[in-house]
Amino acid sequence: xxxxxxxxxxxxxxxxxxxxxxxxxxxxxxxxxxxxxxxxxxxxxxxxxxxxxxxxxxxxxxxxxxxxxxxxxxxxxxxxxxxxxxxxxxxxxxxxxxxxxxxxxxxxxxxxxxxxxxxxxxxxxxxxxxxxxxxxxxxxxxxxxxxxxxxxxxxxxxxxxxxxxxxxxxxxxxxxxxxxxxxxxxxxxxxxxxxxxxxxxxxxxxxxxxxxxxxxxxxxxxxxxxxxxxxxxxxxxxxxxxxxxxxxxxxxxxxxxxxxxxxxxxxxxxxxxxxxxxxxxxxxxxxxxxxxxxxxxxx
Amino acid sequence: xxxxxxxxxxxxxxxxxxxxxxxxxxxxxxxxxxxxxxxxxxxxxxxxxxxxxxxxxxxxxxxxxxxxxxxxxxxxxxxxxxxxxxxxxxxxxxxxxxxxxxxxxxxxxxxxxxxxxxxxxxxxxxxxxxxxxxxxxxxxxxxxxxxxxxxxxxxxxx
Numbered sequence: 001x002x003x004x005x006x007x008x009x010x011x012x013x014x015x016x017x018x019x020x021x022x023x024x025x026x027x028x029x030x031x032x033x034x035x036x037x038x039x040x041x042x043x044x045x046x047x048x049x050x051x052x053x054x055x056x057x058x059x060x061x062x063x064x065x066x067x068x069x070x071x072x073x074x075x076x077x078x079x080x081x082x083x084x085x086x087x088x089x090x091x092x093x094x095x096x097x098x099x100x101x102x103x104x105x106x107x108x109x110x111x112x113x114x115x116x117x118x119x120x121x122x123x124x125x126x127x128x129x130x131x132x133x134x135x136x137x138x139x140x141x142x143x144x145x146x147x148x149x150x151x152x153x154x155x156x157x158x159x160x161x162x163x164x165x166x167x168x169x170x171x172x173x174x175x176x177x178x179x180x181x182x183x184x185x186x187x188x189x190x191x192x193x194x195x196x197x198x199x200x201x202x203x204x205x206x207x208x209x210x211x212x213x214x215x216x217x218x219x220x221x222x223x224x225x226x227x228x229x230x231x232x233x234x235x236x237x238x239x240x241x242x243x244x245x246x247x248x249x250x251x252x253x254x255x256x257x258x259x260x261x262x263x264x265x266x267x268x269x270x271x272x273x274x275x276x277x278x279x280x281x282x283x284x285x286x287x288x289x290x291x292x293x294x295x296x297x298x299x
Numbered sequence: 300x301x302x303x304x305x306x307x308x309x310x311x312x313x314x315x316x317x318x319x320x321x322x323x324x325x326x327x328x329x330x331x332x333x334x335x336x337x338x339x340x341x342x343x344x345x346x347x348x349x350x351x352x353x354x355x356x357x358x359x360x361x362x363x364x365x366x367x368x369x370x371x372x373x374x375x376x377x378x379x380x381x382x383x384x385x386x387x388x389x390x391x392x393x394x395x396x397x398x399x400x401x402x403x404x405x406x407x408x409x410x411x412x413x414x415x416x417x418x419x420x421x422x423x424x425x426x427x428x429x430x431x432x433x434x435x436x437x438x439x440x441x442x443x444x445x446x447x448x449x450x451x452x453x454x455x456x457x
Contacts, residue, residue: 021320022303022320022366024366044364044367047362047363047364047367048344048362051323051343051344051361051362051363051364052343052344052362054321055342055343055361057321061320061321064320064366066364066366066367068367092356115344115432116344116347116431116432116433117356117357117410117413117414117428117429117431117432118344118347118350118357118358118359118362118410118432119344119359119362119432121353121356121357121358122358122359122362122363203431204428204431204432205344205345205431205432
């Protein structure tokens with residue numbers, strides 16, 4: 001959800017069933033027109049976060065922008081070197097896409113672990129990113145797959161590396177009048193092995209206490225060629241654990257010092273005490289899931 | 300705010316209504332159209348008591364604004380019964396005593412129906428996943444799962 005403020009008098013008279021207070025554009029073109037002519041828009045994607053925060057109606061929403069009718073934002077396109085996922089693709093669809101399961105198994109697993117069937121039916125990948133919760137389930141997998149996001153406004157388009165997108169808990173680099181259009185994930189030639197771990201009080205409908213995504217590329221001699229690791233719910237933003245990655249690269253399958261990697265991971269995170277666990281607990285669990293993820297990936 | 304015209308089909312009947320943008324589908328169904336079988340539990344998507352089938356998918360009606368469901372089709376627990384004949388799931392919930400206090404039952408039935416519509420032959424794990432967003436605080440999950448399984452088995456033997 002993103003608000004924008006700009007004093008503009010001209011509003012489009014109608015667009016489908018749009019009124020002056022709410023807009024449901026049917027195309028990117030219509031969306032840009034609305035962005036150009038309107039101030040303070042509250043953007044709704046799947047609504048699974050917005051309706052929670054707006055439940056008590058503590059703040060007034062003047063203008064609504066619902067992205068649900070923009071078919072261009074629901075497209076999934078597969079190219080030779082990348083895959084593009086529209087921001088309005090739901091978690092449910094993500095789970096059902098065979099290509100995602102095959103090419104990005106950790107993203108598939110994380111989408112399956114997210115919320116409940118009801119939430120997965122409505123919630124979107126774009127919403128998960130824009131809400132920018134440190135506990136966003138899709139975020140560690142997207143980080144290890146080197147995802148980029150395409151952001152549009154009425155004037156321009158820009159691409160941002162997801163590693164630099166998040167700036168704090170529920171904060172990101174989106175500016176006034178900007179909308180997340182799609183997610184671009186590069187397709188790499190190397191075969192990789194990945195693991196997704198989510199720790200919480202129960203399996204379904206849980207905001208993670210801590211989560212971890214690990215993706216490793218081995219060369220033909222089983223030496224780690226590339227390693228990407230990210231942890232969620234353990235810092236103000238979902239975090240790439242570069243210190244652990246550096247230790248892993250060049251190690252052979254049977255010589256990985258699990259404890260050293262786990263310690264590096266624990267050192268890089270900065271968790272807080274909250275209802276889902278204390279900082280001390282999170283550091284301890286971070287070490288343990290790092291170890292178990294490594295064991296799983298090298299099995 | 301000006302009101303928004305919305306046309307929607309609920310339990311195979313068409314309705315034309317005018318709503319404020321922040322009216323939830325849950326409120327439309329309960330307060331406006333009197334489908335009080337849809338229950339309000341937590342109001343933040345955690346309990347599943349308000350689950351309805353929206354265009355074929357189970358959703359929490361507390362997490363959808365009514366203006367978003369224009370031209371959509373909604374099935375509530377009341378719509379499971381057709382011409383006085385209970386859905387096999389409803390029958391099974393009675394037979395397997397899968398109802399204790401009853402508050403979660405409408406949501407459970409709807410989640411189970413959404414599953415069987417998409418996958419008529421689910422295994423136990425798939426059944427569990429389908430109802431993972433529905434809380435039963437009497438903790439009668441075992442009977443609920445058995446009831447759903449019995450409908451699957453019946454379909455299989457027919």
